Amino acid sequence: MANILAVDDSASMRQMVSHTLKQNGHSVVDAPDGKAALDKAKQQKFDAVITDVNMPNMDGITLIKELRKLPNYRFTPLLLLTTESAPEKKQEGKAAGATGWLVKPFDPEKLMGAVRKVVR
Amino acid sequence: MSIDMNQFLQTFFEESFEGLDDMENGLLNMTAGEPDVEQLNDIFRAAHSIKGGAGTFGLNSVTDLTHKLETLLDRLREGESEVTTDGINLLLASVDCLRSLLQAERDGTEADPQQAADITTRLAAMVDADDDDGSSDGNAGDDAGSSATADDGSGPGGGWRIGFTPEPHLFMTGNDPLRLLEELSELGEIQVSCDSSSLPALPDLDPEECVLSWTIDLYGDVERQAIEEVFEWVEDDCSLTIEPLEPAGGDTTTAAPETAPEPEAASAGEPAGDDAHQKPAQQSSGGNASTSSSIRVDTGKIDNLIDMVGELVITQSMLNELGENFTMDKLEKLQDGLAQLERNTRELQENVMRIRMVPISFAYSRLPRMVHDLMRQLGKKVDLQLNGEETELDKTVMEKIIDPLVHLVRNAMDHGIEPPEKRAELGKPETGTLEMNAYHKGGYIVIEINDDGGGISRDRLLNKAREAGLMENGSELSDEQVFDFIFHPGLSTHDEATDVSGRGVGMDVVKRNIKALGGNITVNSTPGKGTRFAIHLPLTLSILDGQLFRVGDQVYVVPLISIMESLQMQGGKIKRMAGTSELYEWRDDYIPIIRLRELFNEAGGGDLENELMVVVEEDDRYVGLHVDELLGQQQVVIKSLKSNYRPVTGFAGATILGNGTVALILDIAGLLELAQARDEVLTKGANN
Numbered sequence: 039m040a041n042i043l044a045v046d047d048s049a050s051m052r053q054m055v056s057h058t059l060k061q062n063g064h065s066v067v068d069a070p071d072g073k074a075a076l077d078k079a080k081q082q083k084f085d086a087v088i089t090d091v092n093m094p095n096m097d098g099i100t101l102i103k104e105l106r107k108l109p110n111y112r113f114t115p116l117l118l119l120t121t122e123s124a125p126e127k128k129q130e131g132k133a134a135g136a137t138g139w140l141v142k143p144f145d146p147e148k149l150m151g152a153v154r155k156v157v158r
Numbered sequence: 159m160s161i162d163m164n165q166f167l168q169t170f171f172e173e174s175f176e177g178l179d180d181m182e183n184g185l186l187n188m189t190a191g192e193p194d195v196e197q198l199n200d201i202f203r204a205a206h207s208i209k210g211g212a213g214t215f216g217l218n219s220v221t222d223l224t225h226k227l228e229t230l231l232d233r234l235r236e237g238e239s240e241v242t243t244d245g246i247n248l249l250l251a252s253v254d255c256l257r258s259l260l261q262a263e264r265d266g267t268e269a270d271p272q273q274a275a276d277i278t279t280r281l282a283a284m285v286d287a288d289d290d291d292g293s294s295d296g297n298a299g300d301d302a303g304s305s306a307t308a309d310d311g312s313g314p315g316g317g318w319r320i321g322f323t324p325e326p327h328l329f330m331t332g333n334d335p336l337r338l339l340e341e342l343s344e345l346g347e348i349q350v351s352c353d354s355s356s357l358p359a360l361p362d363l364d365p366e367e368c369v370l371s372w373t374i375d376l377y378g379d380v381e382r383q384a385i386e387e388v389f390e391w392v393e394d395d396c397s398l399t400i401e402p403l404e405p406a407g408g409d410t411t412t413a414a415p416e417t418a419p420e421p422e423a424a425s426a427g428e429p430a431g432d433d434a435h436q437k438p439a440q441q442s443s444g445g446n447a448s449t450s451s452s453i454r455v456d457t458g459k460i461d462n463l464i465d466m467v468g469e470l471v472i473t474q475s476m477l478n479e480l481g482e483n484f485t486m487d488k489l490e491k492l493q494d495g496l497a498q499l500e501r502n503t504r505e506l507q508e509n510v511m512r513i514r515m516v517p518i519s520f521a522y523s524r525l526p527r528m529v530h531d532l533m534r535q536l537g538k539k540v541d542l543q544l545n546g547e548e549t550e551l552d553k554t555v556m557e558k559i560i561d562p563l564v565h566l567v568r569n570a571m572d573h574g575i576e577p578p579e580k581r582a583e584l585g586k587p588e589t590g591t592l593e594m595n596a597y598h599k600g601g602y603i604v605i606e607i608n609d610d611g612g613g614i615s616r617d618r619l620l621n622k623a624r625e626a627g628l629m630e631n632g633s634e635l636s637d638e639q640v641f642d643f644i645f646h647p648g649l650s651t652h653d654e655a656t657d658v659s660g661r662g663v664g665m666d667v668v669k670r671n672i673k674a675l676g677g678n679i680t681v682n683s684t685p686g687k688g689t690r691f692a693i694h695l696p697l698t699l700s701i702l703d704g705q706l707f708r709v710g711d712q713v714y715v716v717p718l719i720s721i722m723e724s725l726q727m728q729g730g731k732i733k734r735m736a737g738t739s740e741l742y743e744w745r746d747d748y749i750p751i752i753r754l755r756e757l758f759n760e761a762g763g764g765d766l767e768n769e770l771m772v773v774v775e776e777d778d779r780y781v782g783l784h785v786d787e788l789l790g791q792q793q794v795v796i797k798s799l800k801s802n803y804r805p806v807t808g809f810a811g812a813t814i815l816g817n818g819t820v821a822l823i824l825d826i827a828g829l830l831e832l833a834q835a836r837d838e839v840l841t842k843g844a845n846n
Binding site: 047048049050051053054057069086090092093094103106108113114115116120121135136137142143144145151154155156 | 163169170172189203206207211214221244330333334366391394
């Protein structure tokens with residue numbers, strides 16, 4: 039079971055992601071924006087990070103760039119949870135260092151499918 | 159295992175309404191022709207969050223509208239479209255529309271589909287007007303685009319040979335080839351061969367690089383798209399070939415169906431398809447959000463509570479210790495300890511009450527938008543100033559004060575502040591000022607609404623009151639009494655009420671609502687200079703200042719605020735009317751007497767002379783309550799009868815007194831009803 043950091047500025051989205059992951063046996067820490075997430079990621083090592091793109095303070099793309107700079111997160115799965123299915127956005131995410139992406143609307147099965155791709 | 163997402167719907171509604179408020183504020187601060195990218199980003203983000211959540215919960219109308227809204231906002235923030243007044247107004251209208259859609263979803267009612275369709279069309283028209291190349295459809299067309307390549311590969315039935323050669327940097331993307339192979343194996347039976355020929359000698363090996371490649375044979379009727387989806391995240395980090403498996407011999411076609419039973423393959427491919435979008439829609443289409451209300455509490459308040467509980471615990475353990483080996487010489491210490499306990503308890507009580515308090519900015523928040531709209535509608539210029547935004551008010555009071563406030567502001571805009579031309583004529587600045595203040599005063603919150611408009615004409619109001627028969631000719635009234643007429647239902651329902659400097663429509667309702675909250679409203683006006691309304695509201699609904707009194711052997715409480723006077727009845731002033739009703743001459747008027755003993759079925763009638771009477775007022779109706787004995791005044795905590803027992807006419811609730819007994823709190827309006835039911839002539843007008 040993995041220790042996962044879930045980042046989203048929307049409380050309902052955070053709750054849904056956390057709930058789904060916990061139901062599937064993972065432990066979850068959440069954060070409301072990229073900045074808070076980065077702080078938490080520095081305090082403890084997560085096995086995977088799932089982040090929204092559009093957030094105040096620090097957006098998801100910047101968060102991924104910053105995380106990849108940390109020695110602890112060079113190989114860590116970092117997933118983008120995004121509403122944009124446009125290919126440019128995916129490319130931007132990949133270029134920043136994202137492992138993969140998940141397109142909203144949020145669906146528990148899709149989330150778990152994506153998580154299974156990167157952690158046990 | 160399916161997870162019910164509807165449990166998060168309440169949170170979604172709350173954050174969406176907050177998001178809409180933020181959008182509205184942002185839009186109101188926006189000036190045509192001067193795009194503020196920061197602000198547009200914030201607005202965009204709010205819309206974006208709503209769209210994301212709405213999709214999850216299957217609120218399709220909300221998703222559609224936010225999608226269009228987002229497209230327009232995106233163009234604005236990218237500078238591709240210009241920020242125009244029309245644009246801002248359309249965006250504001252969209253916010254309204256979203257709000258009503260969400261409210262309808264929350265309350266389980268029907269939203270007006272026409273409104274949403276209208277707005278959606280207008281949004282689309284605005285986007286199209288700026289741009290004819292149709293790029294706004296980019297998002298919608300995307301899914302179709304990615305699946306187009308898969309059209310040729312509905313699967314030959316025999317399976318696929320997949321060549322997967324990752325780039326050395328694959329691990330750095332966080333992807334792991336092993337996981338990808340595992341996922342492939344979920345689609346059907348696989349046979350994997352690994353090519354380790356590029357593996358260097360151990361000393362030269364860089365463990366961070368991926369140097370292996372794989373060939374995978376996947377058997378079964380799998381769609382090409384399903385395979386592409388497995389590799390979707392890494393397609394730029396590897397070279398990938400997907401080819402139909404060539405039949406090895408003459409008739410191996412029979413082997414395929416055997417190795418991969420069809421139903422499995424089909425179900426594995428499904429969740430990735432469009433069906434995934436449908437599922438949440440079905441889940442939540444029938445479900446209404448629970449209407450349980452919640453409150454957001456500043457963490458500082460909770461920290462305070464924890465501190466106080468800490469102190470309480472210390473005091474308690476100190477008293478405990480004192481009690482264990484108490485001797486009389488420690489009496490002073492004990493008294494100190496008890497005083498400390500009382501202090502702790504009171505502080506704790508105050509702070510718990512404070513949890514229910516929310517800043518008045520909550521009620522203010524919808525005013526700027528309204529003023530903005532009214533300015534356009536009425537062609538007036540108004541500067542809205544909101545002061546004391548941090549002033550806190552009980553959440554229930556807050557929710558109920560919004561409508562009266564909106565009404566008063568609307569009135570001030572409509573009838574108080576003059577049109578710019580007229581203001582210029584009068585030598586006033588063209589832009590009128592509408593100032594709201596909120597502050598604490600005693601146990602009350604005061605909310606003031608000041609305008610620098612035309613004011614109310616005392617004489618005209620007086621004439622109106624005379625015409626309506628509200629007062630005797632020639633009687634002298636104070637300004638306060640005269641202005642108070644505008645709250646009179648007799649004036650407000652009058653057809654020409656707007657002549658009274660326009661004020662009056664529904665003002666009686668405003669006053670009634672405020673009274674129902676245990677508050678009061680007063681008005682003061684200087685013709686030509688402006689009008690000031692002041693609303694006094696109790697800090698909280700759950701505690702009130704009460705007068706205790708005894709009837710029979712029971713103690714009752716009456717809200718102090720409704721008491722006009724307590725007096726000893728003089729025999730000469732008691733008048734008996736036909737039937738059983740009794741009246742008392744009080745302040746040049748006759749008021750009905752309610753014998754509480756009788757009403758509460760206590761024994762003993764007797765003569766009223768020299769007995770005690772409490773004169774109470776409710777909605778401009780006065781009544782004298784005959785009581786046996788007046789006791790002290792104290793703050794009481796109201797416990798609802800309705801939620802603990804059942805509603806009882808004549809009682810607003812109950813409270814627990816210091817000695818542990820329960821006392822009922824009188825509801826004056828209900829008492830009047832009760833008395834009236836007993837004796838139909840017990841009204842103020844009975845003396846006429």
